[in-house]
Amino acid sequence: MGSIMDYLYFPGCTLYTKAKNLDQTARNCSLLLGFELKELPNWTCCGATFPLATDNIMALLPPSRILARARQEGTTLTTLCAICFNVIKRTNRLIQNDGEKREKINNFIEMNYQGDLRVLHYLEILKQEIGFPQIKERVRKPLAGLKAAAYYGCMLLRPFDEMGFDDKERPTLFEEFLEAMGAEPVDFPYKIECCGSFQSVGSPEVATECGYKILGSAIKNGAEVVVSTCPMCTFNIDHKQSDIKQKYLDFKSIPVLYFTQLLGMAMGLDYQTLGFEQNFVDPLPLLKEKGFI
């Protein structure tokens, strides 16, 4: 596998609290794969949403500041939370391409950043920098027979010309990852539909409905577990299963795991280090039944 560089790492607020399991497993897995996530010093909130208003750049300053500081530390920045990734990558691209806004932003943050950082999602590192075949070789306990539905959500895929993550309508990267783990990917139409995002704060019932449709579609297509990359999505499709159950009485729970939890498990990490206690729907019975733990 050769020596692989270390990556600057922006965890984001949620990974320090509600999604520690995502953060921890990612860090541990990277060590097993031969690279380190070098956490940015003094990082701040990314803004949690890419500002869509074009007449005001204030909301662009936090992610710009993160980028500018990261550039002082290195050349490649990675993150896990899909929303943080979306905000940071889009901001980076805007600074790269919009000279006028770049100048304004630099004036505000009193730094000089040109947008020359590579911003990669952790999954992209796995695919592009390390390679799924190589990861497959590292798999100690293949997740044979695990029917896993890869849920992409929105922020990795859209807008396509800015994110360039995968085909926006028929993405396959996540499934390729699951295959490398030895799992059986389950294709389901709702894998690119929205989880309701921040509507869990504004109109929780709408987010409940979104989550119900996504999970229902995954279950109908034979999934035993849904795999996610994003703490926002995970909240809406995992933690909100209690709300879903309240509304749809015949709804049967389904575990939702972070992709790094699967990765760790497949690479032989002790399941007790994988933070399953933070998952709302307990995956342990399923994982035991499957003989993975």
Next chain:
Amino acid sequence: MKENGKFIKRAMVIGGGIAGISASIDIGNAGYDVVLVEKLPSIGGRMLQLSETFPTLDCAQCTLTPKTVETGQHPHIKLLTYSEVDRVEGKAGNFTVKIRRKAAYVDWEKCTGCGLCQEKCPSKKPSEFDRGMGMGKAIYTLSPQAVPNKPVINPSNCRYFLEKKCRVCEKVCPVGAIDYEQQDRFVEERVGAIITAVGIDLIPKETFGEYGYGTIPDVIDGLAFERLNSASGPTTGAIRRPSDGKVPKEVVFIQCTGSRDPERYMPYCSRVCCMYTAKHARLYKHKVHDGQAYIFYMDIRSTGKGYEEFIQQGMEEEGILYLRGRVSRIFRDDGRVVVWGVDTLTGKKVEISADMVVLATAIIPQGGTKGLAQKLGINTDEYGFFTEAERKLRPVETNVEGIYLAGCAQGPKDIADAVAHANGAASKVQGLFAKH
């Protein structure tokens, strides 16, 4: 300009679809010799794939075959099928065109067109002519009514070429016409004028990720529906969905798929989809009386003679439901094809759980049009359609004297307009010849 004596009053027509055929017959009937070059093994073009044509619902074969037969038998028309233009030199009155005659692996001089080879050929692959709706053999003619009625071997499907075994066709051929060693050959033709009528293709339905989650077999395109509906097609005209052969009871037709979409696909209107979709829906209703046809549209464009009446009749008499709006997404769920669309007239999102979806995909120029334009020294627009000399008053002429345009290669048109355009080009050729 050439002197009178040397001006060659003989024309070449490139493309043997309805436009090329119409132009050839016109020029031939005026007493001039014509060389008709077609890249497929037989003439007829896209129209050969159609079932019935709007607005009269005449069967396409019935309108077309007399013309293909007439072309094949015309004393002034020389057919060069399975051939492509390789190089063009010279100018009006004296073009020298080098033509590649592709290896058919069948000696057409000997072949009697008995069809035994096709019948016995053991190789079956999805047929391109049938848009994947049916199977085709490695040795084939495009249709039983092909002109000329001579088969060719497709080496990429033929077991002999792939695995060096089989040779069934050779064994069964009563006249020993199979020739696996045949090579492409080149011929030269000298002509005084050239008409290009190379026709169209459809933008592949696979282009539309959002419309074919994975690849849904029951999402087909308009030409595939024509094949399904065609009496000479793979289902002998029965409307059956590709996935399981069931009769679809709810069929959704989606217009403007890839057309009028400047951001993602083609900005132009493909001109024929509104009418053929209306026709499809009506023909579907004729065969599946208890079925429901839904048509998503943006604007209904029925501008030809009798077209508006045809559309309105479809709505009134066949109960076809028109929904004004685009479809955002199609995916498969529980063996059904789920369509997410909108009816902008009620402002409501519409979800239809359909049995089959037919996409009226955008018309694009035939592959290789730009290359041909370069050989001829004429222009194309950014999409590859040939550019006419002037849009209004010189719609069939090009920037090069002696080279003319016919049919959809200049821009999407329906059959009637394509034929008129082609006849117009023929008129210009006759005028050019008469002057010299």
Next chain:
Amino acid sequence: MFYPLRLTIYDSRIMKKLGVFICHCGVNIAGTVDVKSVAGKVGSVGDVAHSTDYIYMCSEPGQQLIREAVREKGLEGVVVACCSPSMHENTFRKAVKSEGMNPYLCEIANIREQCSWVHQKEKEKATEKAEEIILATLEKVRENEKLEAISVSINRSVLVIGGGIAGMTAALDLAEGGYEVILLEKEQALGGHMTQLSRTFPDLHPALPDLLTKALEIEKHPGIDLHCYSEMEDVKGYVGNFELTIRKKATHVDWEKCNECGLCIRDCPVEYVSQFERGLGVRKAIDLLYPQSVPHKPVIHRSHCRYFIDGSCRRCEEVCPEKAIRFEQEDERIGKKVGAIVVATGFELYPRERLGEYGYGEIPDVIDGLALERMLSVDGPTKGRIIRPSDGKVPKEMVFIQCVASRDPDRYMPYCSRICCMYTAKQAKIYKEQVPDGQPYIFYMDIRSDGKGYEEFLQKTIEEKGLLYLRGRVSRVFQDDGKVRVLGVDTLTGRMVEVAADMVVLATAVVPSDGVKDLAAKLRATVDRHGFWTEAHIKLYPVESSTKGIYLAGCGQSPKDISDTVSQASATASKIQALLSTDKLLQDPLIAFVDENICSGCGICVEICPYEAREMDSQRGISVVHSALCQGCGACIAACPNFACELRNNSSIQTLRMLDTFVTAGARE
């Protein structure tokens, strides 16, 4: 039923070897009719030596089946059971002819349009009926005579009626092809409606310059005999040999002498409302059609000229330096002969006065599309400026209404006029360029921008110019407070929309020119119920009329834009060149003939013949048939009180035998 005695004379049934070929027409026939069983049953008839079926009889292998059977079985008569004879009679007759059989021994049994299509739900009965139709047709074939086509000589010149862009294009193409052309235009100058246009979509080229270039080319072309201010008075004859009478209307100006100085026009004291300017401008009693008119010669309009009204003025005569004024000139009739005729009679706009709900013809600021074109023309009544006809103010709220009287089957025209969407978008764009602070509103039902580059033009214009498209019809337009109030709807919000407009432009329906129906009667060609010329077949014969030798071009056939008109006009020229490229024309011999022994010379047939094909032979005292003129319509046969006329291969005995087949079959049931 009364059987005339003499019919037995022809009843000389000789056994022939007959062949029957039944076409599946894909599933069109075979889906309803059990073709195999029909072929079997018919095959068992005594004189039927061959009976078979095939998926597409009209295809090459299908025709091959027929040719082989004729050759190998020595068939003496053939029935092809398939679609209407108007589709493929010719195809199959050619096929049998190639094997040496007389083509008129081949007949079509129509089991598609007359059987399978109309009985889709009664398969058994349809199968029986198909069998009966074939049996009846066999009866006909048994009595068919061998006939030879009638050969007629051809006059190789062409008449083009209409000097608009369609007629001009056809005329030029034909003349370039080496044929003599007579071009007839009812107005005093060439160009038709295109001369009224400002700029054309989608490239916004000025309409006039290109058109004038063409017009001048025509004026100078040695192969074109141009007759402006002329009308068709009478047509006799038939394809290859038409005899025309052209009426050249009196211009009251000797065009040979006129030096185009324009003094007469300048000094003419009479001004009247100009139709050419769509009522927005005036013209003189002696005037050109438009300033750059080709030919560039004036005409005196009698109904407005004071000399003709009360003899009070001879001003033009006084000022003319060439003494070219001819008050006494009369209409002139000239005779011509041609082999083919192109009708390119063009279109008019639906009269807006008949659209009560849109302004009762009363509101001056409600104009139609052509009127706005005149305004937009730099040589028009407002020199290209858009102003309200009522008070000359610049309209700031401008409403365009599409589909006015189009797509309105109940009240007006059911069809789409095809050009309105594009010209409205064009006009709105030009308006917005001229009045940047104005707002165009366009009421539409569907935007139909289906030509090359049209959709792109439209979308770009909407985006850049901020045209407001409102999907919905306008119910009413009325005058209120100096404004034109428009009551419409936006079906996309589902709301009623009211605009207090300064001006309203109606894209009124395209309708055929006046006088088309009269002309159709003269030419014996048909028009549809709206007055558009009917083509022989929309796909097979789109530029041929229902009458041989008469061809169609341009909007007279159906509405189309300039580019499509030009293509089609060239197509027409191409068809005519093929027709005239030979010296002799072969015509169907299926025409009337007279039994000279029976004809009493009463002359009823002469009266009744619509084609003037019957005349009296005064010497012999009987009626004769002019074979080149007879179209085989059968009117004389029905009219003859003595049963002296018959149609070749459509004799009474044949008809009766065919009827017998059906009657017998009916009785069996």
Next chain:
Amino acid sequence: MKIELTRQKVHNEFAKKVELISGQNLFACYQCGNCTAGCPVAFAMEVGPHEVIRYTLLGLEEEALGVNTFWLCASCLQCTSRCPKGIDIARVMDALRMVILRKKDRKDHIQISEFQEGFLERVPQIAFISGFRKFLS
């Protein structure tokens, strides 16, 4: 039910403001409805995004701002990614939110004080931070 149109209304301040904030040309919308067709939360909307755009273009400010459409928009960008005319509809929705949130009499869409007890503890930061940014002035 009835709209009286004038050129001032078509070029109304409100539409201009929305165009300015969103950076989108509302005239480019040809009302195909693709945005509504693909919207994952359309089921809960009073009218679809395409209709809100229409209201805005026609100067129906009250109607446009009175519906829940843009409040329910989750900025998932499905509409944006499939718009055939390249309009970033999510930006238009955000612009409509901004018009309200930026008004002088600041009016928040959600009231933090009304949250159920423990709600904020349960919800991840990323959700309520982005929610607050979308819903609070």
